[in-house]
Amino acid sequence: MVDARTDSHVPALGGGGDAAAVDSRVRIGDLVLRNPVMPASGTFAEGLAPVVPFERLGALVTKTVTPELRGGNPTPRVCEVGQGMLNSIGIPSKGLDYFVAHTVPFYRQFSTPLVASISAPSADAFAAGVEKLAVPGVAVIEANISCPNIEEDGKAFAMDPRPTAQVVARMRRATTLPLWVKLSPNTGDIASVARAAADAGADALVVGNTILAMSIDIETFRPRLGNVMGGLSGPGLKPILVRMTYQCARAVSIPIIGCGGIATAADAIEYMLAGASAVQVGTATFVRPTAMLSVIDGLAAFCARKGIARVADLTGALHDTDMKVEAHDHDHDHMSEAVS
Amino acid sequence: MVDARTDSHVPALGGGGDAAAVDSRVRIGDLVLRNPVMPASGTFAEGLAPVVPFERLGALVTKTVTPELRGGNPTPRVCEVGQGMLNSIGIPSKGLDYFVAHTVPFYRQFSTPLVASISAPSADAFAAGVEKLAVPGVAVIEANISCPNIEEDGKAFAMDPRPTAQVVARMRRATTLPLWVKLSPNTGDIASVARAAADAGADALVVGNTILAMSIDIETFRPRLGNVMGGLSGPGLKPILVRMTYQCARAVSIPIIGCGGIATAADAIEYMLAGASAVQVGTATFVRPTAMLSVIDGLAAFCARKGIARVADLTGALHDTDMKVEAHDHDHDHMSEAVS
């Protein structure tokens, strides 16, 4: 039984070319990744090692760590909504000291660059945390700024350009490591937030995190998450976050890493055409633990079939400016059979 | 073949009660509707009359009309994305004069209250339009403020509290008709926008419009909509807009009309528990033209089974404050079989 959840239904993504000859490498600032595919923070950990060879991934991204010990949210922490899920994990964390002492060393056995995701309740705490992460084995810092800012009444940093600029600027001064900033879709103006992050010194943007959502059990009249609200992830995010990726890519000149509902190479290609230089796979790994491997292989196969030499050439290759012109250039009976 | 797209899979919504004895009426301000179910603007028109008896609906809502003639967006204007769709219709409009002369009279044959949806490029134009709608047959004005505000560089009114307050206040002075304000989910802080609209004199809020999204054809490298970006509608919106309904209901004391991905009575119940007094059904009507009728019947059947006398009692009936307490009160072996 073919399963629509993760198999690509794009007719024959591959075929008709030599996938091995395609150059899968992509560049994010000064860093060259062997391919553009990496896990999304919070959906990946040591436990995947027996199932997915970490050496095949473009990068490894840890669960967000906070400076201090944190407990996380009440259960249930997960519920299924159609073809997607809500989570309200919160950010349970053993703290940065534990992270540096135990988590980073585990990943040193792999040559794949490690991206350490960090969060904190204030710009100062973010900066202090970022300093602690300057240890061998950490290749990149990903700042998860979708978290509440205690200096702004608990509003998430990533909701507005100003707090985003402040926290990114503080982190920028605190580290020489590449600094990726992960944006939240829970904002009305992602392009302005993206510009603020880029201007404040981010090396790349991850677009983006989950969308705040809610589900109610109509039999019990109760929220289906212990925390009432939680983050929506999975396929339903894709059209929204492809749009945000597109808007951000037009707003800034630093690389964008697309994230949200990516399960297949076709999904990844959509993000790359919209302007992403790399992609993160989250919830799809829960549904098909080897999803990232299929995305990697599918990208190369697609490029081979299309005669595209480098996967990186997909980035921003969308034809979006010439729409109306070409609609008339083309003699395409696109609704029916063309007279040859 | 049962179809999961529109049939409810909540085990037996109805049964075990007399649905006919349930009072389906709901109150939105001074207006009493025979039931809480109405179409969403832009997904309903005269063409549905042969398929759905308009006298059975709670209200009728027109496609948004603009003061002036407008052409709408280039085609393709629609594309399917998973279990949902994108549209970039734009707001083609024959203008308010045509609307008052032709559309309103058509609906006068029905006793169901007519909600006239209006949009305009400035607060003044909104106010002038609202004045023109003070004609017999128009029971309510629904202001679609998700449109670009020419005085704010094309940013939609509904993105921020300030322009929302301005435009609503202007309209409020221009009409004595009930004024519903339809919010956009493309904002980071829907509760503040809701408060702004309520404080400026809205009689009810519709939560909400489509979410801006994008889809790319990876074979042609082109956007799948002629307008590049468009609005996402359908089931995928539900968890996001249920959350926004919940947030708005806690932020304001005027009624909320929930909208987004409602296809079944179960969906409508979720919105009502979250705080909605009524609901709008949009895209589901395309998939199943009689969807609104199933929602109406299903609501009554559900209340009958649950021993709830009035559908209106569902509004805000969510148990959300006592989560942790009850988790321990209950001796529920909820994961397995309970010892009786």
Next chain:
Amino acid sequence: MGQTISLQTVSPDDAPSPAAAVLPAPAADVLGVVVSHVWLNDEYRHLVLEAPEPAPLARAGQFFNLECPHTAEDKPYLRRPMSLYRADPANGIVEFLYKVTGVGTRGLASIKVGRTMRLLGPLGVGFSIDPAARSIVVLGRGVGLATLAPLAELAASRGVAVTAILSARTPATVMSVDRFAAIGARIEIVLDSDGSSDPANVERILRACAAEGRADAFYTCGSNRLMLLMQRLGRELSIPGEVALEQQMACGLGMCFCCVRNFSVGGDIEARRVCSEGPVFRLDEAMPW
């Protein structure tokens, strides 16, 4: 435009009159039962449904919005529009002929005999035949021929002679020859495989029809190029015509404005909804797509 036979003078029952275009069609969403569903070739399938009224009352050129089944691989969300291929009101039958192209039609292709499916219709404005017409020419390609077959039968039932020019890639993909043959149409098959589908050749055939007085009206469906050709000849030879158009749809009921196409009306460009103002439009006003 100086048309000798005006489309404004057609009989009321099948006229695309302003009234018909504005008033909702008497459509209903009914449950049909599949009584036959066969492959005609690698790509085309013929679907026969038993369905309650008003479905079997559909007229040539009208269409239905079909709820396509989900399969493990394909989960079409919106309905898919399909032209009426044949309606048999006496036996409560409606038929469709479709090409399997994507998610929706693959889903449709999965439905088995005996299963039910929902169909919304009949929708839209069908073809009209001027009562003064004696002889018409229908020109179609691919599945477009499926749309023209019931028109040819309607014409024949009124004693109007039909010339059917059937264009296809290969002999295997010429649709409905039997239907056209059964009503005694003069049939011209033009193929890509032997070069006869070349527009120049089709033009030669059309001009011959006109010269022989067998072209009181033109009808076309299924190809942009053939539509343009027929439109040009229609204008030149003052032959009125109709074209059945397609556009992505959502509601099928004139509500959503997804399905607009531009038309050239007295020098102006006007957007019209294919589902409710069409899908059959005046040939002279159609624009290439």
Next chain:
Amino acid sequence: MGQTISLQTVSPDDAPSPAAAVLPAPAADVLGVVVSHVWLNDEYRHLVLEAPEPAPLARAGQFFNLECPHTAEDKPYLRRPMSLYRADPANGIVEFLYKVTGVGTRGLASIKVGRTMRLLGPLGVGFSIDPAARSIVVLGRGVGLATLAPLAELAASRGVAVTAILSARTPATVMSVDRFAAIGARIEIVLDSDGSSDPANVERILRACAAEGRADAFYTCGSNRLMLLMQRLGRELSIPGEVALEQQMACGLGMCFCCVRNFSVGGDIEARRVCSEGPVFRLDEAMPW
């Protein structure tokens, strides 16, 4: 706690040692083929799969994360966790016994013999049996019995005697009696239908086991109340024990922290992941749910 037989001294092959709890299990996502799939009663189904290694190497108390098929009505998105019911490494077989409760298990129930499905596992930390134990008591209810059946067999294979207290609503829903009988377990069936499942009665049986020296360790699964009862007696009588717990899951691999439960550890409350630190935990540390 003064336990006479400590769970810290178990043999390494099945120990829930800190190492085992931290190191990833040797899981793989494999494709199994359904070789049998029958209804045991109105609610319970027994699924037998032929699957490549490491699946059939699973141990009692471990589980798999199953990709449940979609049907026209039910489209489960996430996987569903299911305990191992039986593993037969020699023949490459893994078996599950499950209750049809919702979207996922309805989807699972639709799979036909001969079809394939993906299963991720073996996952988590299974039961441990102290090498010094001679006689254990397993107490389960509902599908919880399915989780205990392979434990009873593991015990028997080591010469450990088993008393199995099987709780159910009615005689028809007592699971796996044959499995327990086959290894010569002393079987006590307690039912809601005759009142024998009353906690007071179960307590009497457990105390009798302890008094007769047949309770070197307690094991339970499937009921909060029975867990609390066994925990209380275990503390009172200094009998160590283990409990197999459940929690909503997403990844099954210890990555997402969806599946935490609280445990009482030396006076502190500690959250642990059921999927990777369990699903089998020390009975004395478990908390009611």
